[in-house]
Amino acid sequence: MKKIIASFLLFVLLFSVGSCGERNDTVDASLLRGEYNKDLAGTTLKVYNWGEYISDGAEDSLDVNAAFEKLTGIKVEYSTYDDNETMYSDLVSGANYYDIIIPSDYMIERLIREDRLETVDVESLSNYQYIDDQYKNLYFDPDNAYSVPYNVGMVGLIYNTTMVEGTIDSWEALWDEKYSGDILTFNNPRDAFALAQLILGQDLNTTNPADWDAAAALLKEQSPVLQARVMDEVFNKMEGGNAAMAPYYAGDYLLMKDNNPDLAFVYPKEGVNIFCDSVCVPKGCQNYDAAVLYMNFLMEPEIALANAEALCYASPNTEVVSHDDYTYKDNEILYPSEEDMPKVQWFHDMDAETVEYYETLWVDVLNS
Amino acid sequence: MTDAKLRGVRERKNRTRKKGVSLLLNFPYLIWLCLFVIVPVFIVAAYAFTDASGALTLENFRKLGVYRDNIIDSFIYALIATAVTLVLAYPFAYFMTKRSQATQRVMMMLVMLPMWMNLLILTYSIMNIMETNGIINNLLAAMGLGKIQMINTPGAVVFGMVYNYFPYMVLPLYSVLSKIDPALLEAAADLGSGGLSRFRRVILPLSMPGVISGITMVFVPSVSTFYISQKLGGTSVNMIGDVIESLVNRVSTRNLGAMLSLVLMVVILICIMIMNRFSDEEGGIML
Known part of the structure; x- marks a missing residue:
């Protein structure tokens, strides 16, 4: 009897392994706009990206890396990080080299300042024409000499309409005693401080200690009404109706809404933080030509569409935004019209002194 | 010669x-x-002992005061968790030694079972069970009872620590208790010793080495607990382990995190030395 059960289990195991072996790694060549050949076949490209930040073949989506491998014969060695700082320390330590990284705006500013990025003639890339002009010449790369935009996003306020009366239009709702114990906020200093700074009408990149003091004081007032400070646990808590409101990224809201239709989203009137993650080639790369090819590949309308569908973030690619098959075409949260566009502020790279100052304040906030 | x-x-x-x-x-x-x-x-x-640029400095240690409350809180929570674990684990380990070999093996497996699972997944599951709209509360609601607040309380943090470190307490206790010669207990009984006195004068002293090493093995990881406290405690607790984690994750504050880590190490070392004092007298060995 035991043997029968064992062989049955083995069969199930083999079967399940077999069934996930089939991956969608083929992109219709006629839809590709750029030129790809196998000149670099056999070489390796090391890509370092955020976790869960590429269409990887899950749920019948396109496996972007596999498609690139099939098209060019270049082997993609793919690894991931959880935040910009991890990527940065890995890069700086010199323990590993990478050919492609996809950091956020302020991190790119720092990497350029420290001379850690290779220049790329992005204008010469055939797919660069599809990048929306509003995402060119951004503050961190004013001459478009190092990076091409990959994803754009804004922070907003997510709330559960069954737990909140009426509609919300201000970050101050996160301080509302009425919802005491049902409020979530960011569990990292920069994002949490930004909310208080927006209410206080400050510049998010202020270096004035008095500004940070004021923001910290406001955050301390918030502590008694908070349920928890979270990052990705927000999915569980908001989808399960365990919290009434939370600040988070617009793209993630769309994912949560799929699982809990009671959720609503707003860009508060005080303004929001906007970010852009861009594709760069770090110094020390070993396969520059393949990296540039990969950059162009990610801007391919078909590829960018697959990524936009899988990640739910706003795409900087005009061909994606106007694509008829795109689920989020004309979505007013990802692509607000001009009159609905909230006031936005970018994060800039902060000097070490200011970082240390607000980190110390953050401990006080956590202990309050 | x-x-x-x-x-x-x-x-x-x-x-x-x-x-x-x-x-x-x-x-x-x-x-x-x-x-x-x-x-x-x-x-x-x-x-x-250095700053972000690599220059020697004592500046990090000057900021120790900022984190005093976190360190004190961590020690208090660790002490509570260790005490609770000991109270739960001692009788469990004792009665385990009284069972047949086969039962003992099954019981041991059950104790070890949580250790086979990834800590992060485990903590996430506990979160889902204890949430305001989690499994327990839904069950209570279905029975017509009111919901109770479990997650985001100090109690949830202690629960998480006890749950996670329970095997580390049971194992040394079990190995010491199972080695106690039954003849000693029989001799004590023959000499007129009652149940309670047999426990107090024979079993307890002989099991002290296990108690001490169990306490050490639970207390030390408890003090530096992170993640569990963050996920289960919400804003109710801010343990030093979580503070260090967030500091070390950022390049600009890594030195500060290292300083706290070093201080914590020294404090734990002192605690262990004090514990060893006790165990020396009892002839125990640990570290």
């Missing part, structure tokens, strides 16, 4: 050879110890 002298020489030779063999056998472990225990400690120390 006389026989006695010859024997002396041979014995000395034997001893040096034995020493050589034991050194050879220990060599891989020594390398391991240096590379993965000693070197990391020095790296932590190096970070603690």
Whole structure:
């Protein structure tokens, strides 16, 4: 009897392994706009990206890396990080080299300042024409000499309409005693401080200690009404109706809404933080030509569409935004019209002194 | 040379050879110890005594005061968690030794079961069970009872720690208790000792080494607990482990995190030394 059960289990195991072996790694060549050949076949490209930040073949989506491998014969060695700082320390330590990284705006500013990025003639890339002009010449790369935009996003306020009366239009709702114990906020200093700074009408990149003091004081007032400070646990808590409101990224809201239709989203009137993650080639790369090819590949309308569908973030690619098959075409949260566009502020790279100052304040906030 | 002298020489030779063999056998472990225990400690120390640019400084230690409350809180929580674990684990381990071999094996497996699972997944599952709209509360609601607040309370943090470190308490207790010779208890009974007095005067003293090493093995990881406290405690607790984690994750504050880590290490070392005092008197061995 035991043997029968064992062989049955083995069969199930083999079967399940077999069934996930089939991956969608083929992109219709006629839809590709750029030129790809196998000149670099056999070489390796090391890509370092955020976790869960590429269409990887899950749920019948396109496996972007596999498609690139099939098209060019270049082997993609793919690894991931959880935040910009991890990527940065890995890069700086010199323990590993990478050919492609996809950091956020302020991190790119720092990497350029420290001379850690290779220049790329992005204008010469055939797919660069599809990048929306509003995402060119951004503050961190004013001459478009190092990076091409990959994803754009804004922070907003997510709330559960069954737990909140009426509609919300201000970050101050996160301080509302009425919802005491049902409020979530960011569990990292920069994002949490930004909310208080927006209410206080400050510049998010202020270096004035008095500004940070004021923001910290406001955050301390918030502590008694908070349920928890979270990052990705927000999915569980908001989808399960365990919290009434939370600040988070617009793209993630769309994912949560799929699982809990009671959720609503707003860009508060005080303004929001906007970010852009861009594709760069770090110094020390070993396969520059393949990296540039990969950059162009990610801007391919078909590829960018697959990524936009899988990640739910706003795409900087005009061909994606106007694509008829795109689920989020004309979505007013990802692509607000001009009159609905909230006031936005970018994060800039902060000097070490200011970082240390607000980190110390953050401990006080956590202990309050 | 006389026989006695010859024997002396041979014995000395034997001893040096034995020493050589034991050194050879220990060599891989020594390398391991240096590379993965000693070197990391020095790296932590190096970070603690420098600033972000690498220059020597004591500035980090001047900021210790900011984190005083976190350190004190961590010790209080660790003490509570250790005490609760001991109270739960001791009777469990004791009655386990009284069962048949087969039952003991099953019980041991059940104790170890949570250790087979990834800590992060485990903590996430506990979160889902204890949430305001989680499994327990939904069950209570279905039975017409009111919801109780479990998650985001200090109690949830203690629960998480006890749950996670329970096996570390049971194992040393079980191994000591199972070695107590039943003849000693019979002798005590023959000499007119009652149940309570047998426990107090025979079992408890003999099991002290297990108690001490259990306490050490639970207390030390409890003090530096992170993640569990963050996920289960919400804003109710801010343990030093979580503070260090967030500091070390950012390049600009890594040195500060290293300083806290070093301080915590020294404080824990002092605690262990105090514990060893106790165990020496009882003839126990731990660290």
